[in-house]
Amino acid sequence: MELLLVIVILSAVAWMLTSTVGDNIAQVxxxxxxxxxxxxxxxxxxxxxxxxxxxxxxxxxxxxxxxxxxxxxxxxxxxxxxxxxxxxxxDAFGLTAPVFNQGSAGEAKLEQPEHLLMxxxxxxxxxxxxxxxxxxxxxxxxxxxxxxxxxxxxxxxxxxxxxxxxxxxxxxxxxxxxxxxxxxxxxxxxxxxxxxxxxxxxxxxxxxxxxxLADDWQVNVQGRSVRIYNKTGAILELGGVNLSAALLVYKNDANGDGPNWESVRTAAVLVNSLGNSDYFEAPFPNTGRVPIPTGEHLLVLVHEPGGGHSDTPDLAALVATEEWKGTQQYITKRVKFYSRGGVPDMVLEIR
Known part of the structure; x- marks a missing residue:
């Protein structure tokens, strides 16, 4: 009888231990x-x-x-x-040259070291x-x-x-x-x-x-502006030029056709002259979301030959001599967008 009682007690203890271990494993x-x-x-x-x-x-x-x-x-x-x-x-991780979409004129690639992004x-x-x-x-x-x-x-x-x-x-x-x-x-x-x-x-x-959610990984720049400063040390007499700014945004969508770059552009602004240290503002659209993914992107100054969003804008190359010199001397700035970090200061300087 005593032996039977011991067996019952040991069985109960074993069952409780097994149950406890099972619960612990489930919790883990x-x-x-x-x-x-x-x-x-x-x-x-x-x-x-x-x-x-x-x-x-x-x-x-x-x-x-x-x-x-x-x-x-x-x-x-x-x-x-x-x-x-x-x-x-x-696309594999590495230094990548940003690309600006010029519409029917094709793409312009920015391959200078200061433009490359990881x-x-x-x-x-x-x-x-x-x-x-x-x-x-x-x-x-x-x-x-x-x-x-x-x-x-x-x-x-x-x-x-x-x-x-x-x-x-x-x-x-x-x-x-x-x-x-x-x-x-x-x-x-x-x-x-x-x-x-x-x-x-x-x-x-x-x-x-x-x-x-969208606001966790995107920053909405709807209605916000890019400030473009004249830092040449002289007055820029431009004679009525339509200028805008664009954020060059990389998107790796695994479609196998190489790097994909989106040009997110502001409205064009007609600029006749710009005093030294003066600036003008180019706003992003104020209707609907204008989402920019978190990360580092390249901000560029854009010439809009026809005013507004023309089909073939050229990368702007304003210089102190007040001349357009092709598309090799780009006016750019790296801009960092942080998750839940708000809209960063977006500034371009003409030097």
Whole structure:
């Protein structure tokens, strides 16, 4: 009888220990999933707000590439696919010459050392396992069950629906939603399926919190102006020239056709003369968002021959002799945009 009692007690203790260990392991996996979601958000945005501004740090997927990642795979490795025609590939990280779109006149490339920017895909933004996967803490694998054009657990406000993707090869067991300029990531939790199917709290879906919203990775310059100063030491008599400014913004969209540069231009301003140390302002459009991705971009002065946004603007080359000298002496300035850092001071100086 005493032996039986001892066995019962030992069995109860063993059961409690097993239950405790199981709960501890589940909590570890839960916490690991939360940490991985935080790592994904940090990999996309880098430091944000005051922390980035105070330290002058620009890093993260958006800073390097100018766009949101297509999927989790894009955070793990540089996408290169030669099996399709044309080939699909992210541009690799390195010094890149900004390009100004001159409309029907073609593109002008700024290849001087002072113009080059570090852009492109670095190869890895999150630390994946040796096998190349970056799964949640539960090791969720969806295999052939994954699909595109679905609703993930997190439904974006105002979204069109069916914008989610949980294809395993692309999103490593996560469910990712790209909706307009927003990015959402969900883990399916312990059971690897949407919803809490039993009473176990670890089965709850876990969203990336907060999600990545437009204002996290873009700075809206709507209605803001670029100031253009005369720093030549003399009055510039220009005789009625239409001038504007443009931000040259790099976008690495993995389409395989080389670097992609967008010219985000201000309105043109008619300038007759400009006194020494005087300036004029060229405003960006005041209707609708004018989004600039976080990162370092090149600001350039633009000649608008026909006034307004002509089809063939030339890069401006104002000099102290008051002459236009081709397109080799560009008036430029590097400008840094920080996540949640507000609109930076945008200034060009004619010297």
């Amino acid at each position: 996996r839960y916490d690991d999933t939360r940490n991985r979601l935080d790592a994904i958000r940090g990999a996309v945005l880098g430091p944000t707000g005051a922390a980035a501004l105070e330290r002058g740090i620009l890093s993260g997927y958006v800073v390097d590439n100018g766009v949101l990642p297509e999927n989790i795979k894009a955070l793990v490795t540089r996408i290169v696919d030669d099996s399709v025609e044309p080939a699909v590939a992210h 852009k492109g895909h670095r190869g890895a933004y999150v630390a994946a396992l040796a096998n190349g996967w970056f799964r949640d803490g539960w090791g969720t694998e969806l295999g052939s069950d994954g699909t595109a054009g679905i609703d993930c657990p997190t439904l974006p406000d105002g979204g069109s629906g069916n914008e989610g993707n949980n294809v395993d090869a692309d999103n490593h067991g996560w469910c990712v939603t790209r909706s307009q300029d927003r990015w959402y990531v969900d883990s399916y939790g312990l059971d690897g399926k949407e919803g809490q199917l039993t009473g176990t709290p670890y089965e709850q879906d876990m969203p990336m919190s907060p999600p990545i």
